[in-house]
Each structure stands twice: as structure tokens, then as C-alpha cells.
Amino acid sequence: MAHPYVLLSAAVSLDGRLDDTGPERLLLSGPADFDRVDEVRAESDAILVGAGTLRADNPRLLVNSAERRAARVAAGRPEYPLKVTVSGTGDLDPAANFWSTGGEKIVYTSDQGAPAANRALRGLVDTGNVGGTGTGTGTDVVSVGSSLDWRAVLTHLHDVRGVRRLMVEGGGRVHTQLLQQGLADELQLALAPLVVGQPDAPRLFGPGEYPGGPRGRMRLIETRPVGDVVLMRYVPTAPGTGNAPSAADHRWLRLACELATECPPSRTAFSVGAVVVAADGTELARGYSRESDPVSHAEEAALAKIEPGDPRLPAATVYSSLEPCARRASRPAPCARLILDAGVRRVVTAWREPDTFVAAADGNGLLAGAGADVLVLPEYEDAAKAPNRHLDRHVDRHIDPCASGPANGVHWS
Ligand SMILES: NC(=O)c1ccc[n+]([C@@H]2O[C@H](COP(=O)([O-])OP(=O)(O)OC[C@H]3O[C@@H](n4cnc5c(N)ncnc54)[C@H](OP(=O)(O)O)[C@@H]3O)[C@@H](O)[C@H]2O)c1
Numbered sequence: 001m002a003h004p005y006v007l008l009s010a011a012v013s014l015d016g017r018l019d020d021t022g023p024e025r026l027l028l029s030g031p032a033d034f035d036r037v038d039e040v041r042a043e044s045d046a047i048l049v050g051a052g053t054l055r056a057d058n059p060r061l062l063v064n065s066a067e068r069r070a071a072r073v074a075a076g077r078p079e080y081p082l083k084v085t086v087s088g089t090g091d092l093d094p095a096a097n098f099w100s101t102g103g104e105k106i107v108y109t110s111d112q113g114a115p116a117a118n119r120a121l122r123g124l125v126d127t128g129n130v131g132g133t134g135t136g137t138g139t140d141v142v143s144v145g146s147s148l149d150w151r152a153v154l155t156h157l158h159d160v161r162g163v164r165r166l167m168v169e170g171g172g173r174v175h176t177q178l179l180q181q182g183l184a185d186e187l188q189l190a191l192a193p194l195v196v197g198q199p200d201a202p203r204l205f206g207p208g209e210y211p212g213g214p215r216g217r218m219r220l221i222e223t224r225p226v227g228d229v230v231l232m233r234y235v236p237t238a239p240g241t242g243n244a245p246s247a248a249d250h251r252w253l254r255l256a257c258e259l260a261t262e263c264p265p266s267r268t269a270f271s272v273g274a275v276v277v278a279a280d281g282t283e284l285a286r287g288y289s290r291e292s293d294p295v296s297h298a299e300e301a302a303l304a305k306i307e308p309g310d311p312r313l314p315a316a317t318v319y320s321s322l323e324p325c326a327r328r329a330s331r332p333a334p335c336a337r338l339i340l341d342a343g344v345r346r347v348v349t350a351w352r353e354p355d356t357f358v359a360a361a362d363g364n365g366l367l368a369g370a371g372a373d374v375l376v377l378p379e380y381e382d383a384a385k386a387p388n389r390h391l392d393r394h395v396d397r398h399i400d401p402c403a404s405g406p407a408n409g410v411h412w413s
Pocket residue numbers: 009010011012017018019025026028049050051052053054056057086087088089090091147148169170171172173174175177202
């Protein structure tokens with residue numbers, strides 16, 4: 001269930017509005033920022049907006065710079081990014097600019113909305129786009145099931161359409177859902193120097209529950225003036241909940257895999273990295289194998305840096321490049337037990353422990369058996385293995401989740 005990198009992009013007023021209530025689109029950015037957005041579009045495989053934005057703004061969503069389009073073609077990419085919209089009703093205007101410009105288009109909808117979408121776009125679907133300034137290629141309508149499930153949309157874009165980088169340009173309802181569901185990898189906000197002041201004007205983010213709750217703080221990764229607006233880039237940090245992986249889960253697990261490369265080398269133990277993260281996205285501690293002494297494990301090294309009984313531990317997540325150990329000769333308690341004793345009930349890991357040192361170790365099963373949510377993200381398995389290549393052939397043993405089966409209660413993403 002791999003997803004593209006999801007970048008939410010918006011221009012927003014000082015009072016957090018995407019638009020005013022008037023019939024004309026409110027231009028929040030200036031020329032320099034529109035050019036920056038054009039560059040971000042050119043770097044993307046696909047651009048998504050909700051059907052509400054199609055109706056309100058009638059956007060073209062093109063890469064406007066001829067040089068950027070030529071660079072895409074020279075790199076073997078389509079001249080224009082794939083254009084994507086989502087609609088529950090299927091109530092789409094076939095005369096909208098979205099359909100007649102640029103390259104390929106796709107509509108994601110539900111079983112309920114698909115007939116109406118197909119009816120509305122009759123003449124465009126499957127027959128190639130008519131007219132337009134672009135490549136004149138086709139339009140698809142895809143139902144993802146009984147409701148518009150965002151994970152299904154992202155998985156389809158990744159697996160079927162080959163999208164690795166998705167730029168989401170609104171509107172508020174789409175941004176709100178992707179952020180609330182922990183599916184946004186990055187936010188790029190252009191803060192415009194004006195106040196809309198209308199209580200009914202569309203908001204960037206609507207009410208509801210967001211990852212990390214009201215105290216969850218994202219990480220600011222860049223600020224930059226662009227003309228008279230300020231670009232702010234943030235990455236969400238709050239872990240997912242339960243068995244659903246969030247974009248932040250991926251980021252933290254990548255960090256754990258990077259930490260594994262810092263381990264002093266050993267021929268008798270794995271090199272592993274671990275990070276402990278509170279529910280609001282605060283990093284509580286990090287560690288790696290043999291960090292504190294010649295036999296310490298990564299999870300043990302990280303947990304040892306946190307005050308026992310820290311009230312943030314029960315809602316925290318442990319990220320470990322390798323499944324926490326279940327049996328251990330060098331210490332009285334294995335890492336799976338240390339995690340449970342610390343009160344942590346959510347673990348995200350990249351690689352199941354091979355038989356190199358312990359046969360049939362099942363730390364994930366031990367954790368899940370004690371009621372913890374355990375999540376394996378196998379797309380990071382290669383990164384977790386990389387610092388262990390010197391150990392032996394077992395490191396290369398491919399663990400096929402379907403063939404060997406996950407331990408009870410362990411979820412493969
Ligand atoms: N400042 C900026 O950067 C910026 C950028 C984009 C848009 N905007 C503004 O944002 C406003 C539009 O925002 P919006 O929130 O009204 O619209 P939106 O987010 O663009 O689209 C919402 C629509 O998408 C479909 N949809 C989204 N999630 C769905 C789900 N889970 N299930 C079923 N359908 C779903 C529905 O379409 P159906 O109604 O067809 O079912 C829904 O009405 C406009 O005022 C526009 O100017 C501003």
C-alpha cells in the first residue's frame with residue numbers, strides 16, 4: 001500500500017482563508033509566487049484538486065513555463081503532470097478548463113458517483129481528450145468503492161498511474177481530510193499580506209481532529225519571502241494511530257533506519273536504529289545499537305534516555321529499523337519486554353528479525369500478544385538491512401508477509 005509523496009499547497013490570507021465569498025477567485029499570491037507554484041507543478045507527477053475548486057475557480061492546472069515543460073519531456077516525463085480530481089457526486093462540468101487543457105486526467109469517485117461522472121464526461125472518457133493545448137490524451141473515471149477512501153486513491157495513483165510526487169492544490173475540504181488522516185507529507189503555504197475578514201469565506205483547514213491533537217506541532221523546514229508573500233514549509237510529525245500508517249510514521253521510520261548506520265560495527269549483533277515519539281510529534285529519545293555500551297540495543301538505548309513513568313509513554317510510538325528482540329542472552333529483558341514495561345503500545349518497524357542469531361524470534365508477536373499495535377512497513381526493509389550486509393546470508397533472507405504470514409495482530413502495510 002505505497003503512496004506518493006503528498007504535498008499540500010495553498011495560498012492563504014492572514015486570517016487563514018483560501019478565498020473570499022465573492023464570485024471571482026481571490027488572488028492571494030503575486031507573480032513571483034505563481035511562478036514558484038509553476039515550478040512545484042513541473043516537479044510533480046500529478047496535481048490534484050477537489051471538485052469544489054473546479055466549480056469555484058475553473059482552473060487549468062498547467063505547467064505554464066515552456067522551458068519547464070521542455071525539461072520534463074527531455075527527462076522522459078509527460079509534458080504536463082497528470083491532473084486529478086475527486087468527486088463524490090460525479091457532478092462535473094465537461095466544459096470546465098480542467099478537461100480541455102494539459103495532458104491526462106483522472107476522476108476518483110465512489111460507486112455512487114461513477115455513473116454520474118461517466119455521464120457528465122461522456123465524449124471525454126476513454127476516447128481521448130478533445131481539443132486542448134496539451135497532448136490530447138484521455139480521461140479516466142475510477143471508482144474506489146462505496147465511499148471516496150483517500151488511502152485507496154493514493155494507492156491507485158502510486159501503483160496504477162506511477163505517481164511518486166503528488167501536489168494537492170486544494171480546496172479546503174481536500175486539504176482538511178488529507179491532513180486529518182495523516183496522509184500529508186508536507187505543507188507549502190504562501191501567506192498573503194491581507195485579511196479577508198468574512199466569517200463564511202473558505203478556510204484552509206476545517207474543524208475536526210488532527211494528528212497530535214491541538215498540541216501537535218509540525219516541523220518548520222523552510223521560510224522564504226516570495227514577492228510580498230511568505231512561503232512556509234512544514235512537515236507533520238505526529239505519529240499515526242492504531243494500525244494505519246501515517247506520512248509521519250514513514251518519516252520517523254526512515255530516521256530510525258538512518259540511525260542504524262551510526263552503530264559501531266559488530267559481527268555478532270545487528271545494527272539497529274530506534275526513535276521514541278510522543279503522540280503530539282515530540283521526539284522523546286533516539287538510540288542505536290551499542291551506543292551506550294558494547295551490547296546495548298537501539299530501543300533499549302533510546303528508552304533509557306526517558307524518565308520511567310513519563311506520562312507521554314503510553315501514547316508514544318517506538319520506531320525501530322528491526323523488529324524488537326524477543327529473546328536475549330546479554331540482558332535479563334529483551335527489547336519487546338522493555339517497550340511493554342515502559343508502557344508503550346505502538347511499534348513501527350521495517351524488517352522482521354532473520355534467524356541470524358536467534359531462531360524464530362518473534363518480538364512483533366510478543367508485542368501484539370500483549371495488546372500493542374505493531375506495524376511493519378516493508379518498503380524500508382532494504383534501508384534497515386543496509387548496515388547489516390556484512391553479517392551473513394540470513395540478512396538477505398526475503399521475508400514474504402504472504403508466505404510466512406504476519407504474527408497474530410501484526411499489520412503489514
Ligand atoms: N487559495 C488557494 O490556494 C486555493 C486553492 C484551491 C482552492 N481554493 C478555494 O477553495 C474553495 C473550494 O474549496 P472546497 O473545500 O469547497 O472544495 P474542494 O476541497 O476543492 O472540493 C470538495 C469536493 O471534493 C469532493 N470530495 C472531497 N472529499 C470527498 C470525500 N471524502 N468524499 C466524497 N467527495 C469528496 C466533493 O465533490 P462533489 O461535490 O462533486 O461530491 C466535494 O464537494 C474555493 O473557494 C477555491 O477558490 C483556494
